[in-house]
Amino acid sequence: MLKIYEVVLAMAGDAASIAGQIERKDSDLARQMRRAMHSVALNAAEGMGNHAGNKRQRYSSALGSAREVLACVQVAQAMRYIGNVDAKVLDRMDHVIATLTRLVYRRAS
Numbered sequence: 001m002l003k004i005y006e007v008v009l010a011m012a013g014d015a016a017s018i019a020g021q022i023e024r025k026d027s028d029l030a031r032q033m034r035r036a037m038h039s040v041a042l043n044a045a046e047g048m049g050n051h052a053g054n055k056r057q058r059y060s061s062a063l064g065s066a067r068e069v070l071a072c073v074q075v076a077q078a079m080r081y082i083g084n085v086d087a088k089v090l091d092r093m094d095h096v097i098a099t100l101t102r103l104v105y106r107r108a109s
Helices: 004-023 027-048 052-078 087-105
Strands: none
Touching: 004 027, 004 052, 004 087, 027 052, 027 087, 052 087
């Protein structure tokens, strides 16, 4: 099992709480964030069961969606839908993005 998957699930919990706050001001952005978070978890899980190019494609999709989740948070802050987000939550998102980046862009051995 991919070690980062447990962190992805924790990120999903974080995203759910934030999306709940965003929803009060912008239900579309909250839905977009939830869909992106679903994609992170589901593509990461699917990637664990794939090989070679398919694995990389799934991780690449998860990476794009993880960046989208973070962008939703940043847009919500910029639009003043939410206040500051706990640094641990942002660190967890950054950790998932960094790990997926390494999985997508590492050189084939």
